[in-house]
Amino acid sequence: MPNRATTLRRRDDVLALPIRLDRAIRSQSQQVHSALRAGIIDGLLAPGLRLPSTRALAEQLGVRRNAIVAAYEALLSDGLVEARHGAGTYVAAELPAPPAAAPMAELDIRIPPRRPFALGVTLVDPVLLKRLAAASRRRIAQAVPDELGYGDPRGSLHLRPQGAHYLAANRGVRCDPSCILIVSGTQHGLRLCIDALLAPGDAVWFEDPGYFASRHTLRATGVTLVPVPVDGEGIVVTAGEKADAAAKAAYVTPSHQFPTGVAMSMARRIALLDWARRAGAYIFEDDYDSEYRFAGPPLTALAGIGAERVIYLGTFAKTLFAGLRLGYLVVPPALVARVVAARAAQDRFPPVFMQDALAELMADGVISAHMRRMRPRYRQARDVVADALARYAGDSLHLAAPAQGLHLLATLPHGAPKGAAKLIRERADIECRLLSDARIVQRGPDGFILGYSGFATHDLTGAARRLGRAAQEILSQAGRAR
């Protein structure tokens, strides 16, 4: 039993003061020290109380006498007990002041369980987790000295070639592993690029609507965001040129625009690359969910057609799960030294054992098998939500069911009253981000960005039904009031 409530007894009397020995603590002296310290600090052992002799306490607790001696010594140096010559050990008459407690508000950081339609949740396969755990244990056990040092600031020598192989096979991106840097996700990769390549105040085109987390990251670096509208072909390059043709970079999600779901047309891709060449600007290509494509092959990544100006950002947050905090950058060869120098001055890379474990799973085909298993489940989740919304929302919501990815966008009709989206979300009792959260310039109707991965089908159906009904009710109430 790891915990055992133990009553302190003395030969002459019984102290009804239970202390707990935590048997999970490895050393007996620490078990005793920890239990007595807690008893004193919690006030169970009152100031001035005489503690039992070391022999008596050792007998009562069933531990070695040396353990009691060591525990009493530790309590002495904590200032929690006093030794009175020839008279034994007493709880200190005046206890040291406890450290000031942190304000409750600061401690109260609880992450509530996620509900439909939260973003960033994926199905986590327990078999895959077991394989990852086994691989990382093996990597730690078999580590050679080189793997225990600072290493190459680009990250694991095993994972980078796997990344290069994956990108060539799936995204049309041909790159040498020397141009890949392993990062702790897209946000981190973006920050690193800005540190290495841009200066505060530099203008950066940003899709509007666009990915809020990247917007926050970019703003935090001190660059100036230039909102550029998005239409059915992706970012409107001519609008960007009109707003600031001399911008130093553009952040885009060409494969699956966040949040609209539009795939950037080839004409638009070429226009964007042309602008970048003329302006000497960089393109940050966030390719966050191309692994989950439900119909036909995805268009080649921008980095596959204009490699010299494009920095490609990939993540395992969707392929596997966000808490893994692993992603990667593909940097044009001419820029690698600058990004590596910025990297060496920062954190270097995420823990090497996890990178190597992931590399092992990629090499063994475990990750691609996982994606093959998840793809139909996510497609089904998308269909379930789209069907239920079409059925219950009628004309109150316009749907853009995407050909890839893990979210869809449902927009309110033109003329919907201001604030309706918030009311509907509240009435439907769902968790989701609004289209207006993703906008820099507020224009057009609001909508709901609905993450559908990582939830049970019946929860998705129920949430979509509530959303559809709430949209109908609130819009028809507003119509009647007009």
Ligand SMILES: Cc1ncc(COP(=O)(O)O)c(C=O)c1O
């Ligand atoms: C547009 C976009 N980019 C990137 C990411 C992944 O970010 P990260 O790798 O920092 O978890 C997400 C995750 O939801 C996303 O929606």
